[in-house]
Amino acid sequence: MRYVIFFGSIPPHLGTVARSDPARKGGRSTSLSLRYGGAFAAAILVAACVPSDHVFLEQAPAPGFDPIVFFAGHTEGRGSLAVVLQHRNPTLVEGHGVVASDGSIDLDQIVRKGDGKPTRRTWHLYRVSPARYSGTLSDARGMVTGTVEGNQLHLIFDMKNGLHAQQFLYLRSNGQSARNRMIVTKLGIPVASLDETIVRLPE
Numbered sequence: 001m002r003y004v005i006f007f008g009s010i011p012p013h014l015g016t017v018a019r020s021d022p023a024r025k026g027g028r029s030t031s032l033s034l035r036y037g038g039a040f041a042a043a044i045l046v047a048a049c050v051p052s053d054h055v056f057l058e059q060a061p062a063p064g065f066d067p068i069v070f071f072a073g074h075t076e077g078r079g080s081l082a083v084v085l086q087h088r089n090p091t092l093v094e095g096h097g098v099v100a101s102d103g104s105i106d107l108d109q110i111v112r113k114g115d116g117k118p119t120r121r122t123w124h125l126y127r128v129s130p131a132r133y134s135g136t137l138s139d140a141r142g143m144v145t146g147t148v149e150g151n152q153l154h155l156i157f158d159m160k161n162g163l164h165a166q167q168f169l170y171l172r173s174n175g176q177s178a179r180n181r182m183i184v185t186k187l188g189i190p191v192a193s194l195d196e197t198i199v200r201l202p203e
Contacts, residue, residue: 033113058170058179060177061150065171066127067133068105071097073203077180079196082112091113103127104135140165153178162186169198176200 077093090113112118119180125135125144133146133153140157143194147154155167167182182194 009088016017036082058168058181059150060170060173061181062174063151063171063175065148065153065169065178067146067148067153067169068097068099068103068127070175070200071095071105071107071123071125074201076199076201077196077198079180081150081192081194083192087114093196093198098118133178161182161193 004172037042042151046071073096074082075093075095075097077091077095079091079093080088081091082088092112095109096105097105099105102122107123107125109121110118111121122138123135124144125133128134131148133144133148135144135146137144137157139159141160142158144155144157146156151171153167153169153171155165155169157165163184163186165182165184167180169181170179172178177197177199180194180196180198182192182196183190184192
């Protein structure tokens with residue numbers, strides 16, 4: 001339950017797909033200027049490194065994923081983060097979740113990316129139906145929505161700078177660990193991806 005989010009600084013120029021160039025005859029627009037070609041080439045490489053077969057390989061009808069149960073108490077996530085125009089970085093997320101009397105959960109996380117300074121991220125998540133969740137995230141703009149199908153939790157939310165995030169979390173058969181696959185896009189183009197394993201820690 002990340003990403004976010006863990007993605008640090010995404011280059012703000014990503015997603016610029018058209019620009020009018022007065023120097024060109026007639027001031028015609030170019031769909032991709034050479035100035036931005038390198039960024040989009042890098043985005044294509046990120047997309048190539050984000051296989052979608054995890055939906056088929058990881059998803060199973062059981063055990064059912066209850067994120068409020070899974071993230072209650074202490075958790076630790078270790079992963080690898082790829083961001084366009086940046087080196088791949090290891091990530092470490094230490095979480096502490098507290099379940100309220102109404103059944104919702106407040107999850108406080110300390111996020112470390114590479115050698116950078118740790119940052120804090122907070123979630124509030126609640127169940128709206130047996131297979132649907134809603135909530136907030138300090139890194140998100142607007143609401144977080146989640147759906148559960150078998151062992152898969154699918155989270156969707158928007159971020160600043162026009163970024164859109166999706167997370168696919170798969171609960172392992174032991175019920176004590178989960179795999180987190182995340183992708184962040186801008187204008188439909190992948191700009192960051194995360195592959196993480198989250199484990200519940202003994203109290």
